Amino acid sequence: MIRSASRxxxxxxxxxxxxAGRPGFAWSLPAVAFFTFFALLPLAVAIYLSFTKYNGIRxxxxxxxxxxxxxxLLTDDALHRSIGVxxxxxxxxxxxxxxxxxxxxxxxxxxxxxxxxxxxxxxIPLLMSTAAVAVLWAxxxxxxxxxxxxxxxxxxxxxxFSNLLGKPATALGLIVFIYLWGASPLHTxxxxxxxxxxxxxxxxxxxxxxxxxxxxxxxxxxxxxRNTMVTSTILMIVGTFTTFDLILILTRGGPSGxxxxxxxxxxxxGVTALDFGYGSVVxxxxxxLATVVSIVMVRATRYDEMQxxxxxx
Amino acid sequence: MKNLRGRTRVLALGTxxxxxxxxxxxxxxxxxxxxxSGSGGNSDRPEGEIHVLVLGDAAASAEEAAAERFNxxxxxxxxxxxxxxxxxxxxxxxxxxxxxxxxxxVFMSWGAANIQPLLDAGALMPLDDFIKDDPKLKSSFLxxxxxxxxxxxxxxxxxxxxxxxxxxxxxxxxxKAAGLEPATTWxxxxxxxxxxxxxxxxxxxxxxxxxWPTQMWYQYLFAREIGNDKVAAGLAGDxxxxxxxxxxxxxxxxxxxxxxxxxxxNYDSVTYGTDGSAALLRTGKSAYELMGTWHFATxxxxxxDFVQNDLxxxxxxxxxxxxxxxxxxGNLSNYYNVAADxxxxxxxxxxxxxxxxxxxxxxxxxxxxxxxxxxxxxxxEADADxxxxxxxxxxxxxxxxxxxxxxxxxxxxxxPAESQTPVQNAMADYLNGTIDADAWISAMQDATAR
Numbered sequence: 001m002i003r004s005a006s007r008x009x010x011x012x013x014x015x016x017x018x019x020a021g022r023p024g025f026a027w028s029l030p031a032v033a034f035f036t037f038f039a040l041l042p043l044a045v046a047i048y049l050s051f052t053k054y055n056g057i058r059x060x061x062x063x064x065x066x067x068x069x070x071x072x073l074l075t076d077d078a079l080h081r082s083i084g085v086x087x088x089x090x091x092x093x094x095x096x097x098x099x100x101x102x103x104x105x106x107x108x109x110x111x112x113x114x115x116x117x118x119x120x121x122x123x124i125p126l127l128m129s130t131a132a133v134a135v136l137w138a139x140x141x142x143x144x145x146x147x148x149x150x151x152x153x154x155x156x157x158x159x160x161f162s163n164l165l166g167k168p169a170t171a172l173g174l175i176v177f178i179y180l181w182g183a184s185p186l187h188t189x190x191x192x193x194x195x196x197x198x199x200x201x202x203x204x205x206x207x208x209x210x211x212x213x214x215x216x217x218x219x220x221x222x223x224x225x226r227n228t229m230v231t232s233t234i235l236m237i238v239g240t241f242t243t244f245d246l247i248l249i250l251t252r253g254g255p256s257g258x259x260x261x262x263x264x265x266x267x268x269x270g271v272t273a274l275d276f277g278y279g280s281v282v283x284x285x286x287x288x289l290a291t292v293v294s295i296v297m298v299r300a301t302r303y304d305e306m307q308x309x310x311x312x313x
Numbered sequence: 314m315k316n317l318r319g320r321t322r323v324l325a326l327g328t329x330x331x332x333x334x335x336x337x338x339x340x341x342x343x344x345x346x347x348x349x350s351g352s353g354g355n356s357d358r359p360e361g362e363i364h365v366l367v368l369g370d371a372a373a374s375a376e377e378a379a380a381e382r383f384n385x386x387x388x389x390x391x392x393x394x395x396x397x398x399x400x401x402x403x404x405x406x407x408x409x410x411x412x413x414x415x416x417x418x419v420f421m422s423w424g425a426a427n428i429q430p431l432l433d434a435g436a437l438m439p440l441d442d443f444i445k446d447d448p449k450l451k452s453s454f455l456x457x458x459x460x461x462x463x464x465x466x467x468x469x470x471x472x473x474x475x476x477x478x479x480x481x482x483x484x485x486x487x488x489k490a491a492g493l494e495p496a497t498t499w500x501x502x503x504x505x506x507x508x509x510x511x512x513x514x515x516x517x518x519x520x521x522x523x524x525w526p527t528q529m530w531y532q533y534l535f536a537r538e539i540g541n542d543k544v545a546a547g548l549a550g551d552x553x554x555x556x557x558x559x560x561x562x563x564x565x566x567x568x569x570x571x572x573x574x575x576x577x578x579n580y581d582s583v584t585y586g587t588d589g590s591a592a593l594l595r596t597g598k599s600a601y602e603l604m605g606t607w608h609f610a611t612x613x614x615x616x617x618d619f620v621q622n623d624l625x626x627x628x629x630x631x632x633x634x635x636x637x638x639x640x641x642x643g644n645l646s647n648y649y650n651v652a653a654d655x656x657x658x659x660x661x662x663x664x665x666x667x668x669x670x671x672x673x674x675x676x677x678x679x680x681x682x683x684x685x686x687x688x689x690x691x692x693x694e695a696d697a698d699x700x701x702x703x704x705x706x707x708x709x710x711x712x713x714x715x716x717x718x719x720x721x722x723x724x725x726x727x728x729p730a731e732s733q734t735p736v737q738n739a740m741a742d743y744l745n746g747t748i749d750a751d752a753w754i755s756a757m758q759d760a761t762a763r
Contacts, residue, residue, distance in 0.1 A: 143582045145592060148582075256741060256747040
C-alpha cells in the first residue's frame with residue numbers, strides 16, 4: 001500500500017524485464033566460442049582420453065583401450081576415499097564459512113566507522129596468493145618451530161596440536177580452518193552488500209511492533225538475505241570442489257591420502273604418474289559429481305527462479 | 314511449456330557450473346592430448362645448431378659454461394634452453410616434444426625406468442657408436458653409476474650431474490652431550506634411542522610429510538637384510554622378494570624403531586622443503602638424520618658455522634643380515650640422453666665429451682656436486698678453492714661410493730612413473746602404522762608387477 005505507487009513497469013514472476021532490449025544470438029557468439037574452445041572442447045578430449053592409454057609421449061599416440069580405465073572406478077579404494085575427502089571438505093567448508101561470514105557480514109553492514117576499520121583488516125587474507133598462504137601456514141603448523149612448539153609449554157608435549165599435518169583428521173581440520181580464514185572475507189563482503197540493501201523501513205516497522213534484535217535478525221535479515229546466501233553458498237561449494245593449490249603445497253594429499261581431494265587425486269594419477277587415461281577418468285568423475293551437485297543446488301534453492309525478496313514493498 | 318523451460322534452465326545452469334568447475338582441471342590433461350605428426354626427420358630441425366634442454370635449477374650454470382666453451386671451436390653451435398625447475402614438469406615437456414622438429418637434441422633423465430617409455434617409443438639414440446669413437450665417454454665414469462642407463466647391452470645415457478648416495482648425518486654436540494659415539498651397528502643405534510630421548514632430543518629426524526625421506530630407511534634396511542641385488546630383482550617385478558623372510562625382518566626392525574620412538578611422535582608433520590628436518594638437526598632438536606649428499610649444502614645454507622664445527626656424517630650402521638657390507642642406496646646421477654633423430658650426431662658426441670672435462674667437473678665441485686667420475690678423488694684433492702671440511706666431506710662420499718659393492722637407485726625412481734606414488738605411499742603408510750606388513754608386501758607387489 002505504502003510503496004505500491006512507486007513500483008516500476010510490470011515485472012513477470014521471474015523478475016527482470018522480459019525481452020526488453022534483449023539482443024539476438026549473435027551477441028552471445030564470443031562467449032559461446034570461448035566456452036566451446038576452453039570448456040566443451042577440453043571436456044570432449046578428456047572423455048576421449050579416458051578411453052585410451054596415453055603416457056604423454058607424442059610419438060606414441062593415445063591407444064584405445066575401451067573401458068579398461070573405467071573399470072578401475074569401482075575397485076580403486078584410493079579414488080573412493082578421495083571422493084569422501086572432497087565431500088567432507090565441502091560440508092565442513094560450508095558449515096564453517098556460512099555462519100561466520102553471515103554474522104560478520106551483517107555486523108559489518110552497520111554504519112559505524114569503527115566497524116569499517118575492523119572489517120578492512122579482516123579482508124587482508126583476500127589480498128594474498130593461495131600459494132604464499134599455504135607456505136605460510138605450513139611454517140606455522142611445523143611441530144618443532146611453529147605454533148605447536150610454542151603451545152607445548154602450555155598444553156604439555158604431544159598435545160592435540162603437536163602433529164597437525166601427521167593425522168588425517170587434524171590435517172583436514174587445518175585445511176578447513178585455512179579456507180575459513182582465507183575465503184570467508186569474500187563471503188563477508190557479499191553478505192555485507194546484501195545486508196546494506198535491506199530497506200531500513202523494515203527494521204523501523206519491526207521496532208514499532210516490538211521485535212528485538214534477535215527477532216529482527218531471524219525475521220527480517222535472514223529472509224531478506226536468502227538470494228545472497230544461495231549465491232555465496234554456491235561459490236563456496238564450487239570453490240571447495242576445485243581446491244588444489246593449498247593441498248598440493250601444504251599436505252600433498254597426505255598423511256596417507258587423508259587430504260587427497262579429487263582435483264589433487266586427478267593431478268597425482270594423471271600428471272605425476274603420467275597416466276593420462278585414468279587421470280581423465282577422474283576428471284570426468286569430477287565433472288559428473290559437480291554437475292549433480294550443481295543441479296541439486298539449483299533445484300533445491302530455486303536459484304533458477306530467483307524471486308525477489310522485496311515483493312510487496 | 315514453463316516446466317520444460319524450467320528444466321532446461323536447471324540443466325543449463327547445472328552443467329555450466331559443473332563445467333566451469335572442471336574445465337580448468339581438464340585443460341591440463343587435455344593440453345597434451347593432441348598427438349603430433351610423430352616423424353620430425355633430420356631436415357626439419359634447425360640448421361647449424363643443436364638444442365640442449367637443461368633442468369632450470371642452480372646446477373644448470375655448469376652446463377651453460379660447458380656449451381660456451383664448446384661453441385668457441387665448433388661450427389655447429391650448442392644452444393642451451395632453460396627448462397622447467399621441477400622434474401615432473403621437465404619430463405612432461407620432453408615427452409610432449411620428442412619426435413617433433415622443436416624437440417631438444419639432448420636432454421636429461423633420472424635412470425633406466427625413467428627413459429624406458431621413451432626407448433619403447435623409439436625416441437632415444439643408442440650411444441654405443443659414440444663410445445666406440447671415444448672410449449672415455451664410458452671409461453671416465455664410475456661403472457656403478459654409468460651402468461644404470463645401459464639397457465639390454467646398449468648405452469643410452471652419459472652421467473652428467475652429482476652422485477648423491479644417502480647416509481647418516483649427525484649433530485656432534487648432541488651425541489657428545491648424551492655421552493654417545495656415532496652408531497656403527499643397528500643394535501647400537503636402537504640402544505641410543507632411549508638415551509637421546511632422555512635428553513629431550515628426537516633421536517632420528519625424519520621429514521615424514523614428504524615421504525621420500527621415509528623411503529631412505531627402507532632402502533638401507535633392505536640392502537642390509539637381503540642385499541641390493543635382491544632389491545633390484547624385486548623392483549624389476551619379482552614379487553617373492555617382498556614376501557621373503559628377510560623382507561619381513563627388515564619391516565619388523567623398522568616398526569620396532571618407530572615403536573621405540575626413534576623418529577619421535579610427529580615426523581609426519583615434518584617437511585624437508587621448508588627447512589624442517591635440516592633445522593631440527595642443526596639446532597640440536599634431533600641427533601641423526603638419514604639424508605642424501607645435498608643435505609650438506611642445505612644445512613650450510615641455514616647455518617654455515619654449524620657445518621664447520623658440529624656436523625658429522627657416517628655410513629649407515631651394519632645389520633646382521635644377508636646384505637654385503639657397505640652396500641649403499643640413493644640417487645646415482647642424472648644422465649644426458651640424445652634424440653634418435655638429431656641432425657648433427659657428431660656434434661652431440663663431441664659436446665658430450667665436455668662431461669668428463671676437468672673444467673666441467675670442477676664447476677660441479679663448486680656447486681657442491683660430487684662428479685660421477687673415476688678421477689673425482691684427485692680433483693677434490695687438487696681443488697684449492699675447497700675448505701678442509703668440504704674436502705673431508707666430499708672425500709668421505711667418494712670413498713663411500715668407491716667401496717660400495719652395489720649402489721641401489723632410490724626405489725621410487727627405479728620403478729615406472731605410474732608406480733612412484735604407490736611405492737612412496739606404501740612406505741609412509743607402513744611406517745606410521747596405517748597399513749600392516751602384509752598390506753605393505755602386497756602394495757609393493759602390485760606397484761612393481763610388470
